Amino acid sequence: MYVILVYDIGEKRVGKMLKLCRQYLNWIQNSVFEGAITEVKLKELQFKAREIMDIETDSLIVFKSRNEKWLEKEVVGNEKNDLDNFL
Amino acid sequence: MYVILVYDIGEKRVGKMLKLCRQYLNWIQNSVFEGAITEVKLKELQFKAREIMDIETDSLIVFKSRNEKWLEKEVVGNEKNDLDNFL
Secondary structure (H helix, E strand, C coil): CEEEEEEECCHHHHHHHHHHHHCCCEEEECCEEEEECCHHHHHHHHHHHHHHCCCCCCEEEEEEECCHHHCEEEEEECCCCHHHHHC | CEEEEEEECCHHHHHHHHHHHHCCCEEEECCEEEEECCHHHHHHHHHHHHHHCCCCCCEEEEEEECCHHHCEEEEEECCCCHHHHHC
């Protein structure tokens, strides 16, 4: 499964959320991640994210696609390096 | 065609960018939009976005899917109302 994950999180919680998401996916923009992930790992990520989030104000959206080929990506401007994930 | 658009834009330019994107797509999170759009309209949106952006520091990513059914969306927390688009 291939996913795009975006969050909108209160400033105080952003650091934790970023750290969590980078354990599972590639960071491609400020609050945007993408990558291949299993259903089980995604559930784990969402569970941990819920523990960080304030459900009243924060939001986390995951777009799931069964096949990466079904999604084409176009970037204008400055894309974060995929290597981010390994640093 | 169905797209997800995300941007990371300097604070001074955010207002203009938000206004532009809302003319074409549904606003679903802070800097995230989705919706059906034609190839021509998307090119127009990207052209106008480039005029607003600072290409050195800002970024705009569009994920394109030929079919909305190929994307499944899961939201945790607070989703912006689709009606936003009509206000």
